[in-house]
Amino acid sequence: MTEQLRTSTRDLEELRKRATVWLRGRVGESGAVSEMSRPSGNGLSSETLFFTATWDGGATRCVARLAPAPEAVPVFPAYDLRAQFEMMRLAREKAGIPAPRALWFEPDPEPLGTPFFVMERAEGEVPPDLPPYTFGGWLHDASPADRRRLQDASVGILAALHQTAFTPRELAPFGAPGLRAHVEAQRAYYRWAHGARPIPLLERAFAWLESHWPDDPGPDVLTWGDARIGNVMYRDFTPVAVLDWEMAAVGPRELDLSWMIFLHRFFQDLTTGAGLPGLPGFMRREDVCRTYRELTGHEPRDLDFYEMYAALRHGVIMARVWQRRIHFGEQPGPDDPDDLVLHRATIEELLAGYEPAS
Structure with a gap:
C-alpha cells in the first residue's frame, strides 16, 4: 500500500x-x-x-x-x-x-x-491512503482534541446530507432505493469484477448478509457512498472540500456510517499488522454513532450487519484493484483467490466473531 x-x-x-x-x-x-x-x-x-x-x-x-x-x-x-x-x-x-x-x-x-x-480545486490537507494516515503524518501527530474535532466534523457531513430532504426527481440519478437494491447492485458488481474467478471469502460474506438481514432497514436517505476522511480536504481540522461522490446511492443511513467506521478500521488493521500503534482511539464505532445520534436524533442500528457489508464492499473493490496490478505486471497473481482481498484477515475475523443465525 x-x-x-x-x-x-x-x-x-x-x-x-x-x-x-x-x-x-x-x-x-x-x-x-x-x-x-x-x-x-x-x-x-x-x-x-x-x-x-x-x-x-x-x-x-x-x-x-x-x-x-x-x-x-x-x-x-x-x-x-x-x-x-x-x-x-x-x-x-x-x-x-x-x-x-x-x-x-x-x-x-x-x-x-x-x-x-x-x-x-480547493486547498487543504487530505489524510493520505499511501501510506495510510495511521502510519504517521499530520493527522497522526495531531493532538487528541484536534483529531476529535476532525472526527466530529466528518460525522457532521453525513448528518447534514442525511437530514436534507431531496425530491424524487433529484434522487432519480442515484439508482433504485433501499437496502435490497443496494446489495443486489453490489452482487452484480462482484460478478462483473470477479465472475471469471470467484472469491470464496466474499461469497461467504454475501451468504452471511442474507442470514443476518435486518428486520427493518429503516427509511432511505441520499448517501455519500464513499464516506471516509480520505475523501475530505481539511484546514485546521475542519472540512473545506468533500470529494469523490461516485458511489452515491439511496439507502439506509447506516451505509455511510459503517463505511466511515470500517475504512478507518481497514487502515488501523494494516498499521497494527506492521507493528505500529496507529490511531486506536480514533473513529471508534461508539463515538461516531454517539455524535451522529446527537446531531440527527437517529439511533444507528444493525451495525454488525453494516460493518460486514462495508468489509464485503471494500473487499470487492480491493480485489479488483489488485487484479489491475496483476494485469499491469505490478505483482504476481496469488494461488489462493482469497488473497486478492487485502483485508482478508479482517473479514475472516468478522465471520468468526458473529453468532450464526438461528
Missing part, C-alpha cells in the same frame, strides 16, 4: 491540447489550459487531472474527472459522471456541504475521448 497504483494510460500533453480546444468552445478564444498533472495521493477509480484554466484575464484552478479508458482496466463497470456532477451540486447547494463548486459537465466523449466534468 505504499506505492502509487496506475490509474491512467492517457498522455497528459495530448489531453492539455484537446482540453484547450474544448475550453475555447465554452469561454471563447481567450481560453487556455496550463500544463496538466495527476495527483500522487488518494483515488483509484476515475482519472483525476489538475490544471489552471484561464480566460478573459482571469484564472481558475481546476480539477477534471474523466471516466477511465477501457485499456486502464477500470475499477467499476460504469462511470456516471453526470450523476457525480449533480451530486456535488446537490450536496453544496441543498445540504450546505462544502463539495467543490461544479463548473462544467461534458457528456460528449469527443473532446477528451471520454465524458468528463470540471470543478474548482
